Amino acid sequence: MIEFNKSKTSRAISTVLVVVIVAIIIIAAVAVFASGVLTKSTSTTTTTTAYKSTIIVGTTDAVQTTIDPADAYDYFGVNMIDNLGAPLIDFAPGVTNTSPSALQPALATKWSVSSDGLTYTFILRSGLKYDDGTPFNSTDVAYSFNRGMEIADPEGAVVGIGYSSIIDTITTPNATAVVFHLKAPFSAFLSLMTFSASYPVNPTKAPMPKTLYPGSETGIVNYTSGNPTASNPNGLGPYTLTEWTRSGTKDVEMTLTANPNYWNYPSYPKTQTIVIKFYPDSTSLAAAIKSGDVDIAYRQFATTDIQSLQTTAGLKVYSSPGAFIQYLVINEKLAPYNNINVRQGLAAAINRTDLVDTVFAGTATPLYSQIPVGMSGHTDAFKTAYGVGPNYTLVRADLAKAGYNANNKLTVDLWYETTGHYPQSPDQALVLQKDLQASGVITVNLHGIDWPTMGADRAAGNMGLFIMGWYPDFIDPFDYTTPFFQSSGASWLNDGYNSSAMDTLLAQSISATPSQAGSIYAQIQTLQATDVPIIPLYQGGSNCCGAVAKTSVGGIYLDVTLIFRYAYIYETTS
Amino acid sequence: MILLLVSIVFLIVRVLPGDPALLHFGKQVNPKALAEVKHALGLDVPIYVQYYNYVVGLFHGNLGIAFSNEQPVAPQVLSAFPATLELSICSMFVAVSVGVVLGVTSSRKYGSRGDTIIRTFGVVLYSIPVFFLGLILIAIFAIGLHILPSGERISVLIPTGTTIFGVHIQTGLYTVDSLLAGNLGEFVDAVRHLILPSLALGLYISAVFLRITRSNMLEALSQEYVTAAKARGLKERTVLYGYGLRNGFLPVLTIMGLEFAGLLGGAVLTETTFAWNGLGTYIVTAITDRDYMAIQGAVVFFGIIVAIVSLVVDVSYAYLDPRIRY
Numbered sequence: 001m002i003e004f005n006k007s008k009t010s011r012a013i014s015t016v017l018v019v020v021i022v023a024i025i026i027i028a029a030v031a032v033f034a035s036g037v038l039t040k041s042t043s044t045t046t047t048t049t050a051y052k053s054t055i056i057v058g059t060t061d062a063v064q065t066t067i068d069p070a071d072a073y074d075y076f077g078v079n080m081i082d083n084l085g086a087p088l089i090d091f092a093p094g095v096t097n098t099s100p101s102a103l104q105p106a107l108a109t110k111w112s113v114s115s116d117g118l119t120y121t122f123i124l125r126s127g128l129k130y131d132d133g134t135p136f137n138s139t140d141v142a143y144s145f146n147r148g149m150e151i152a153d154p155e156g157a158v159v160g161i162g163y164s165s166i167i168d169t170i171t172t173p174n175a176t177a178v179v180f181h182l183k184a185p186f187s188a189f190l191s192l193m194t195f196s197a198s199y200p201v202n203p204t205k206a207p208m209p210k211t212l213y214p215g216s217e218t219g220i221v222n223y224t225s226g227n228p229t230a231s232n233p234n235g236l237g238p239y240t241l242t243e244w245t246r247s248g249t250k251d252v253e254m255t256l257t258a259n260p261n262y263w264n265y266p267s268y269p270k271t272q273t274i275v276i277k278f279y280p281d282s283t284s285l286a287a288a289i290k291s292g293d294v295d296i297a298y299r300q301f302a303t304t305d306i307q308s309l310q311t312t313a314g315l316k317v318y319s320s321p322g323a324f325i326q327y328l329v330i331n332e333k334l335a336p337y338n339n340i341n342v343r344q345g346l347a348a349a350i351n352r353t354d355l356v357d358t359v360f361a362g363t364a365t366p367l368y369s370q371i372p373v374g375m376s377g378h379t380d381a382f383k384t385a386y387g388v389g390p391n392y393t394l395v396r397a398d399l400a401k402a403g404y405n406a407n408n409k410l411t412v413d414l415w416y417e418t419t420g421h422y423p424q425s426p427d428q429a430l431v432l433q434k435d436l437q438a439s440g441v442i443t444v445n446l447h448g449i450d451w452p453t454m455g456a457d458r459a460a461g462n463m464g465l466f467i468m469g470w471y472p473d474f475i476d477p478f479d480y481t482t483p484f485f486q487s488s489g490a491s492w493l494n495d496g497y498n499s500s501a502m503d504t505l506l507a508q509s510i511s512a513t514p515s516q517a518g519s520i521y522a523q524i525q526t527l528q529a530t531d532v533p534i535i536p537l538y539q540g541g542s543n544c545c546g547a548v549a550k551t552s553v554g555g556i557y558l559d560v561t562l563i564f565r566y567a568y569i570y571e572t573t574s
Numbered sequence: 575m576i577l578l579l580v581s582i583v584f585l586i587v588r589v590l591p592g593d594p595a596l597l598h599f600g601k602q603v604n605p606k607a608l609a610e611v612k613h614a615l616g617l618d619v620p621i622y623v624q625y626y627n628y629v630v631g632l633f634h635g636n637l638g639i640a641f642s643n644e645q646p647v648a649p650q651v652l653s654a655f656p657a658t659l660e661l662s663i664c665s666m667f668v669a670v671s672v673g674v675v676l677g678v679t680s681s682r683k684y685g686s687r688g689d690t691i692i693r694t695f696g697v698v699l700y701s702i703p704v705f706f707l708g709l710i711l712i713a714i715f716a717i718g719l720h721i722l723p724s725g726e727r728i729s730v731l732i733p734t735g736t737t738i739f740g741v742h743i744q745t746g747l748y749t750v751d752s753l754l755a756g757n758l759g760e761f762v763d764a765v766r767h768l769i770l771p772s773l774a775l776g777l778y779i780s781a782v783f784l785r786i787t788r789s790n791m792l793e794a795l796s797q798e799y800v801t802a803a804k805a806r807g808l809k810e811r812t813v814l815y816g817y818g819l820r821n822g823f824l825p826v827l828t829i830m831g832l833e834f835a836g837l838l839g840g841a842v843l844t845e846t847t848f849a850w851n852g853l854g855t856y857i858v859t860a861i862t863d864r865d866y867m868a869i870q871g872a873v874v875f876f877g878i879i880v881a882i883v884s885l886v887v888d889v890s891y892a893y894l895d896p897r898i899r900y
Contacts, residue, residue, distance in 0.1 A: 154607030248654035248856030291716035452592025
């Protein structure tokens with residue numbers, strides 16, 4: 001028989017405790033020693049100037065395909081082009097209203113448009129060079145646009161936006177003048193010039209497609225392992241790419257080094273080297289900024305992490321009115337959504353304030369129009385039509401017209417994605433369910449599905465009511481109206497919306513002058529609030545567009561363009 | 575076996591809802607563009623033709639082209655593998671060290687409160703989800719004490735290896751590459767990044783080794799040859815390790831092989847917690863993207879790894895047990 005002996009037990013407990021304590025001490029000692037070694041090895045990154053020479057940025061984003069303007073159509077790929085390349089013209093950092101008057105010179109110093117709206121002329125800076133020393137002139141601009149349209153990558157932005165249907169020809173009267181001849185007036189053309197697909201590439205790195213059949217991707221500059229130069233066809237921006245490492249399909253690290261050939265060098269960039277590190281989720285990104293592994297963390301945080309970071313000493317949270325929006329799509333091809341009273345009743349039942357406060361801790365902005373706040377042409381059309389919301393009196397009145405009441409409730413199936421494609425969709429769905437059901441005349445059944453399944457169901461038209469989101473292609477109200485409401489163009493949402501009145505207004509908006517555009521877009525938004533094919537929910541917020549940085553970091557501009565400009569950020573030496 | 579595995583996976587991934595071609599379009603998509611992408615991905619032919627093409631490619635050493643980024647699968651798998659291998663080796667070191675030592679100690683103190691405490695320690699370790707253990711370690715050592723990094727494999731510069739006689743050697747194992755490059759700072763940095771994920775994963779798995787070692791040691795120590803050894807006056811240490819552990823180690827070795835093979839397939843939760851981009855992350859991403867080729871390629875690679883590890887374990891039996899001969 002085994003006898004338990006008190007002294008033996010104490011010895012065993014003591015042994016385990018000693019082992020654990022010793023292990024912790026050893027780990028701590030090794031780590032502290034290692035920190036010392038590491039500090040010595042990396043201390044050379046600090047220069048004697050007022051700013052540190054290296055800033056480490058963490059993100060949960062990644063380049064989905066390439067950083068070739070002819071191909072990239074994902075948020076981070078586009079953002080890299082924004083920092084490695086340069087547009088002809090650009091919006092100023094921190095822009096609060098993206099009207100054409102807010103555009104400023106970049107590669108071009110002057111620009112003009114003909115009275116018929118068909119010809120745009122840009123005068124370029126002279127003497128510019130790419131990061132590898134190749135001279136830049138107007139023929140490179142023409143080459144870049146023609147290359148994009150010739151590659152015609154079906155997944156790329158050039159095809160997605162339809163550059164070929166906008167641009168007829170491009171001429172270069174001299175080395176510093178480039179003239180775009182359009183097929184028809186296009187009011188968003190100047191805004192389109194700020195988009196990554198309009199950034200000139202380096203012809204010595206970005207070849208024309210070898211085979212010229214439509215849809216051929218030959219000629220696209222792909223990621224080349226161990227060769228960042230060969231992976232980057234840009235070269236006119238504030239930075240050049242000096243390192244790009246992937247593991248599997250995931251980006252691990254990118255290093256950007258200041259480009260001395262940048263047109264605004266040496267004023268910008270402020271920081272010599274930017275190291276971008278990639279994290280799998282909000283939790284690991286939050287841990288990285290809290291532990292000091294990164295200096296800035298930009299996109300995407302869960303609300304709980306944002307709340308925790310807001311109270312962390314030494315860190316500052318930046319929120320953004322970014323142009324990312326989310327909205328409810330209503331499929332008019334399915335009953336009961338083909339009844340306008342049902343759609344209007346749903347619109348009146350939305351409690352955006354609750355959604356923003358509950359899901360996004362108040363960091364997002366309630367949205368009452370498809371065109372986000374901060375963009376030219378924006379009006380609060382849904383607030384005008386339905387109030388701040390929810391307006392349950394109006395809900396009950398609208399649904400009564402459709403035959404629904406407390407005894408015969410309207411039952412809707414709300415679909416949302418569960419794989420993090422959009423920020424906290426399941427939480428949004430729960431809040432929407434609660435607020436719609438609070439009307440007393442609506443019952444909401446929730447259906448969470450992964451993003452690939454949602455894509456298939458959307459294409460099949462199976463979903464009657466579903467949550468979607470939109471990152472802008474380029475910063476113009478056109479990008480928030482025509483792709484959604486045009487009878488032919490809105491097929492990607494498969495929502496069955498078909499309005500000749502809307503089509504007429506959209507056609508007018510495309511050819512409008514800046515002075516006419518505001519009135520036309522106001523009418524479009526009013527008609528949207530009446531027909532309710534889509535119900536806007538919110539825009540921006542720390543989750544999608546916010547940043548967290550050490551308090552020693554400055555120069556972070558978050559605005560409606562959603563461009564994270566590395567050239568402006570700096571960290572002061574302590 | 576691998577062909578059977580591939581065949582099953584080939585069918586299962588195609589049962590999943592979602593169109594991999596459609597996922598190439600974040601926003602608008604027109605039927606013509608969608609058809610072009612389907613053609614480019616080889617999805618516009620009947621499924622049996624897809625299967626035939628894939629198997630034929632496989633026999634030629636071709637794992638295919640990934641759907642998500644239209645790049646060859648094999649280099650992608652190979653680029654993700656070193657991260658997983660490095661973490662697996664260090665985690666196994668922690669797991670075996672802690673598990674076997676505690677298992678032997680527990681068996682030696684069989685029935686005592688010390689035994690109970692160690693067994694409880696093992697149960698608690700195995701009960702804590704590995705990501706939670708990881709978060710606790712991060713909270714203490716990275717966020718609280720600021721002495722270890724919270725994640726990733728290196729701080730800033732990725733080790734580039736070295737060139738010997740004109741041949742560039744880069745293993746992808748950062749500890750090895752930094753040593754090859756003669757950069758002590760990078761090596762220490764890589765080791766620092768390895769500590770927390772290895773501890774999280776290793777401690778979690780150590781509970782398995784603890785239990786297996788303990789039960790097999792108890793069985794071995796109850797054998798007559800152990801009693802005879804004790805009767806001959808051999809030292810306790812000699813009896814314990816020379817007779818008990820050596821004879822009770824075969825099942826431990828088997829589990830070691832299985833666990834190691836499992837780790838090489840990617841420890842998804844640990845990789846996610848510590849931002850450690852390895853095979854686990856690769857496979858999860860591939861599933862999310864409905865990247866059939868990437869999933870199949872990773873499974874083939876994993877199958878080969880399991881076969882190799884199993885072979886090594888079988889050969890090791892002969893070394894540990896003289897009765898086993900091949």
